[in-house]
Amino acid sequence: MPDKIEELLREPLVVINLGLKGFAASLEKQEVEVIQVDWIPPAGGDEEMIDLLDKLL
Amino acid sequence: MDIKQKIEKANKEAVRRLTSGDPVLIDVAPAGEVIPGLEGKMITHSGPPIEWGHMCGAQQGAIIGMVIYEGWAESPKEARAKLEKGEFQLEPNHHHHAVGPMAGTISPSAPVWVVENRAFGNRAFCRQVEGRQQFGEYSQDALESLRLWRDVWAPTLQETLQKMGGLELNPIIIQALQMGDELHNRHSASSSLFANKMAVAISEADIPKERALPTLKYLAGHNLLFLGLAMACGKAITDPAGDVEYSTVVTAMTRNGTDFGIRVSGLGDEWFTAPAPVVDGLFLPGYSDDDAGLDMGDSAIAETVGWGAFTIGGAPGILTLVGGTPEDALEYTREMRKITTSTHPIYRMPAFGFAGTSVGIDIRKVVQTNISPIIDTAIAHKDPGYPIIGAGLVRAPIECFKQALIAFGQKYNT
Amino acid sequence: MAAGFVIRKNQYYDSVFLMGVNKRLSQTKGVLQTAVLMASEKNKQLLADIGIQGDQIVTAKPNDLIVAVIGETSQVVDSVLQGIDQALLALEEKGPASHLQTLEDGLVEKPNANLAVLTIPGEYVFREASKALEAGLNLFIFSSNVPIEEERKLKELAADKNLLVMGPDxxxxxxxxxxxxxxxxxxxxxxxxxxxxxxxxxxxxxxxxxxxxxxxxxxxxxxxxxxxxxxxxxxxxxxxxxxxxxxxxxxxxxxxxxxxxxxxxxxxxxxxxxxxxxxxxxxxxxxxxxxxxxxxxxxxxxxxxxxxxxxxGEKPTVARIELTKQERELAAKSRADWAPGQRFLRGLFAGGTFCYQSQQILGEAGIVVHSNTPLNPQTKLTNPDRSSEHTMIDMGDEFYTQGRPHPMIDGTMRRLRILSESRDPSVAVLLLDFILGYNASMDPVGDVLDAIMEAKQTMRQQTGELMIVASICGTKEDPQELDLQVKLLREAGVIVFQSNAKATLFCCELFKPA
Structure with missing residues (x-):
């Protein structure tokens, strides 16, 4: 049974918003608990580093 | 266990070592007598390894100063000529369990602070802190305080410490962090706490007045006195964490004015270097950023153990020296949490609700977040022959961390 | 009653801080009295006064921390003393949140999160989304340009964990x-x-x-x-x-x-x-x-x-949607106003589904439609910017949104297209959609209203009337004020429907083969 998904529909949403601030703002307007992350690309977008980090972090 | 779990476990161990250090000042003694491997005509210096020809002006100036101080040459010209011929052995402090501020030079007859980490039994050393020779000045005038240190202040402290049986430094460090020191460029509280301890001890130690009085004056009048002790503590604390297999925790950050270098626990003694960065700072009257040399000194050992700019949010007084606003300072300190493994159980910051200082820089987190460790530091002149010219903030070059991560991947991710 | 103490060597704490720790420890159930203090001679005397004694206390130095507890049972005392490190750490910072930049930062702030919403560049989605799934979060991924094999992996991983991946796109x-x-x-x-x-x-x-x-x-x-x-x-x-x-x-x-x-x-x-x-x-x-x-x-x-x-089963309804008699009459009346050369319908859509549904309804009515996103590949426009006969354009298609805001957020591209269609004398009708709701433009009608007026003007000067038919997707509860949006359109002479299907049916009525 998809209990985690049922929980998502049943329980209040607690949201981590990565990216567009507007999406977080509209959730806040609906009184949803939300934290805005001003996401930036990992390792400044350096692909070699991203690959390495995938293995090590 | 997969590699990620091994790293987590190793980092936990590295941080356990970093946070259980118990530094005790046990001696002030001539470097040649106490520093392993510092023998003959050797001068050690700050930063990763570097040859004479590649050294920056300030470091060359400081080494010229040490050559004259040791009496190995009569004049700067002679000193330079001998250095160019390679007559003296030049090695990094870090290769000898030692550290030194700015040019960081240590020569055999120069007394050093000797700090023992009682939790692990290892010792580390730091030279005297002053404002001229270590910045590259080599005039007789500039060398005067080195001689007083050698002939009067250091022997007095040594005698006193022997009678005291050493001095535990964690109580001073903990208290100073709660009194607005960040233990890199602001040592007002720690120096004065230390001076208080020593004043009583010197009085009790029956030192002759002609030595006791100038030493007490020296202790009472030196705002950065404790920097040498803090750096020796930092080195004594980090050395036991220097060889934890699989750990991605940084165990040294240091600069020689040409290169910036780091060491990583799981990668042992290997250096990962990148060109030393420009310090963003404030300058003393008469100097400007045109005069500035690049980032220099072993003092970033402070940030390596979680002091300095890592705790600058708790030390707003430092901002008059390095610039910035209190809000910036708080933000720097918070930011450093993103690249560290843990918080210190006993080094705490009142400004953050007594939260522990951030400790255990993780090269993976540095690379991932693209957030480099921030360091607050003094600025030397780009040419030999000048005293301190300013102070400011600088970021460790991210390249060092990337190189280290690549090397780590090659070593462990087979 | 039981008592006990622990000593932490060389740990200096501010007395105000220690009072805070003391207060929290003393509130533990079963605890009668606590003392959290540095081992000064005066404090040692205090401890002796409340009956706490021991050799270790005698030798403790002023820089040593002593935590002493008197409790109802020895279990209470032991549990408090074992948790002392935790208690000393517990006074963490509660200052303003710092600038968060990673998913991990977000997880620290909201360890109880159950959903991550991603609007980050598609190339980074897999990495962040995998981490979110590993952390037990469901996902809403707005980002597009995620490689389809990555989408599959994410969804398979999610299915294993009984998590939901809404998206990408x-x-x-x-x-x-x-x-x-x-x-x-x-x-x-x-x-x-x-x-x-x-x-x-x-x-x-x-x-x-x-x-x-x-x-x-x-x-x-x-x-x-x-x-x-x-x-x-x-x-x-x-x-x-x-x-x-x-x-x-x-x-x-x-x-x-x-x-x-x-x-x-x-x-x-x-x-x-x-x-x-x-x-x-x-x-x-x-x-x-x-x-x-x-x-x-x-x-x-x-x-x-x-x-x-x-x-x-609450209401009997019609079997299929259809136009009312009045609407059909309106269509017939409007057709009569067209100049002889005005023959074609141009649909300019913000919503891709609307473009698609309109094509379907028109097609079923026997009207051949060209499109940049055609139902039938044979009717694909060679150049999306150039309409051909009856044309339906999805203005949210990549061709128009590469490096530009989506027409649901910004009306610029659609405004230009409305004007360019008005210069084509073969055009009789524009079909538009307006989408309200969270995150859409706060005034989608206002964004293109001046272009609508100008287009009508242009057409009137050269050919005849330009009819504009529009649908609005939204509710009265939406932040944009549905009624006002409808009113603005009607005042500009636009025929407004509450659904795209009905607006399209109306167009079928306008263009149905005689």
């Missing part, structure tokens, strides 16, 4: 009354919805609301979920969930036709569904596919709304 979900992404403000109710398209779900949920009903949950699946590469993983998870959800009485699926294998899989699943299902697969006639007794096929979103409402 998911515009809309409404979970428990909360609109995520582009969503209209709708009542809660009995109707569940599933769909890959944001505007499809917006149209369905708004109409359900406007008909006086409500939505239990509307689950966006991402534009490619029903492709054979993905196989409808999210759609089927959503179906399982809504079937089990006690609030949901009817489940509607609003989508484009699935891939062949996925359709089989989906139909097999629908056959065993215990709740009524309405299937609306735009662009294809599905009536011949057997989906079991619970399944009703609906050709348009409006029909899906009607069918869903019929399932709850």
């Amino acid at each position: 998911c515009g809309t979900s409404i979970l428990g009354g909360v609109g995520i992404g582009f969503a209209n403000v709708v009542n809660r109710g009995l109707f569940g919805a599933i769909g890959p398209s944001g505007t499809g779900l917006q149209e369905f949920t708004s109409q359900i609301h406007n008909a006086g009903y409500g939505i239990s949950h509307a689950i966006g699946t991402g534009s490619r979920d029903l492709s054979d590469e993905i196989g409808g993983i999210t759609t089927i998870q959503a179906l399982d969930t809504l079937e089990a959800d006690p609030q949901t009485k009817v489940v509607s699926i609003i989508a484009k036709p699935p891939g062949g294998k996925t359709l089989e899989r989906l139909l097999a699943r629908l056959k065993i569904c215990s709740k009524p299902i309405v299937g609306c697969f735009l662009g294809a006639r599905m009536d011949s596919f057997e989906g079991g007794d619970a399944l009703t096929w609906a050709p348009t979103i409006d029909d899906a709304v009607l069918a869903a409402i019929q399932h709850v």
Whole structure:
């Protein structure tokens, strides 16, 4: 049974918003608990580093 | 266990070592007598390894100063000529369990602070802190305080410490962090706490007045006195964490004015270097950023153990020296949490609700977040022959961390 | 009664800090008295006074911390003393949150999070989304340009963990009354919805609301979920969930036709569904596919709304949507105003699903339509900027949104196109859509209103009247003020419908072969 998904529909949403601030703002307007992350690309977008980090972090 | 779990476990161990250090000042003694491997005509210096020809002006100036101080040459010209011929052995402090501020030079007859980490039994050393020779000045005038240190202040402290049986430094460090020191460029509280301890001890130690009085004056009048002790503590604390297999925790950050270098626990003694960065700072009257040399000194050992700019949010007084606003300072300190493994159980910051200082820089987190460790530091002149010219903030070059991560991947991710 | 103490060597603490620790320890159940202090001679005397003694206390130095506890039982004392390190750490900072830049930062701030919403560049989605799934979060991924094999991996990982991945390229979900992404403000109710398209779900949920009903949950699946590469993983998870959800009485699926294998899989699943299902697969006639007794096929979103409402049996309704007599008369009257050369319809859409549905309805009425996103590949425009005969343009297509804001957010591109169509004397009618709701433009009509007026003016000067037909997708509860948006359009002479299907039917009436 998809209990985690049922929980998502049943329980209040607690949201981590990565990216567009507007999406977080509209959730806040609906009184949803939300934290805005001003996401930036990992390792400044350096692909070699991203690959390495995938293995090590 | 997969590699990620091994790293987590190793980092936990590295941080356990970093946070259980118990530094005790046990001696002030001539470097040649106490520093392993510092023998003959050797001068050690700050930063990763570097040859004479590649050294920056300030470091060359400081080494010229040490050559004259040791009496190995009569004049700067002679000193330079001998250095160019390679007559003296030049090695990094870090290769000898030692550290030194700015040019960081240590020569055999120069007394050093000797700090023992009682939790692990290892010792580390730091030279005297002053404002001229270590910045590259080599005039007789500039060398005067080195001689007083050698002939009067250091022997007095040594005698006193022997009678005291050493001095535990964690109580001073903990208290100073709660009194607005960040233990890199602001040592007002720690120096004065230390001076208080020593004043009583010197009085009790029956030192002759002609030595006791100038030493007490020296202790009472030196705002950065404790920097040498803090750096020796930092080195004594980090050395036991220097060889934890699989750990991605940084165990040294240091600069020689040409290169910036780091060491990583799981990668042992290997250096990962990148060109030393420009310090963003404030300058003393008469100097400007045109005069500035690049980032220099072993003092970033402070940030390596979680002091300095890592705790600058708790030390707003430092901002008059390095610039910035209190809000910036708080933000720097918070930011450093993103690249560290843990918080210190006993080094705490009142400004953050007594939260522990951030400790255990993780090269993976540095690379991932693209957030480099921030360091607050003094600025030397780009040419030999000048005293301190300013102070400011600088970021460790991210390249060092990337190189280290690549090397780590090659070593462990087979 | 029991007593005990621990000593921490060389740990200096500010006395105010220690008083705070003392207070918290003393509030522990079963604790009678506590003392948390530095081992000064004076403090040692204090300890002796309350009966705490020991050799270690005698030798303790002023820099040593002593924590002493007197409790009802030795268990209480032991547990407090064992937790002392935790208590000393517990006074953590509660200052303003710092600038968060990573998912991990977010997880530290909200360890109880149950959903991550991603609007980051597609190339980074897999990495962040995998981490979110590993951390037990469901996902709403608005980002597009995620490689399809990555989408598949994410959805398989999620299915293993009983988590839901809405997206990538998911515009809309409404979970428990909360609109995520582009969503209209709708009542809660009995109707569940599933769909890959944001505007499809917006149209369905708004109409359900406007008909006086409500939505239990509307689950966006991402534009490619029903492709054979993905196989409808999210759609089927959503179906399982809504079937089990006690609030949901009817489940509607609003989508484009699935891939062949996925359709089989989906139909097999629908056959065993215990709740009524309405299937609306735009662009294809599905009536011949057997989906079991619970399944009703609906050709348009409006029909899906009607069918869903019929399932709850509350109101008798018409079998299919149709125009009213007045609307048909209006169409006939309007046609009479056209100049001889005005023959064509141009649809300029912000919502991709609307472009698609309009093509379907027009096609069924025997009207051949060209498009940049055609139902039939043979009617694909060679140049999306150049209309040909009857044309429907999806202005949200990549061709128009590469490096530019989507027309649901910014009307610039559509304004230009409205003006360029008005300079074509063969054009008789423009068909537009306006989409309200969270995250859409706050004044979508206002964004293009000046272009509408100017277009009418231009056409009038050279040829004749330019008719403009529009649909508005939205509810009175939306932040944009539905009534005002409608009023602005009507004042500009635009014929406004509350659904894209009806606006399109009206156009069919206008252009039906004589």
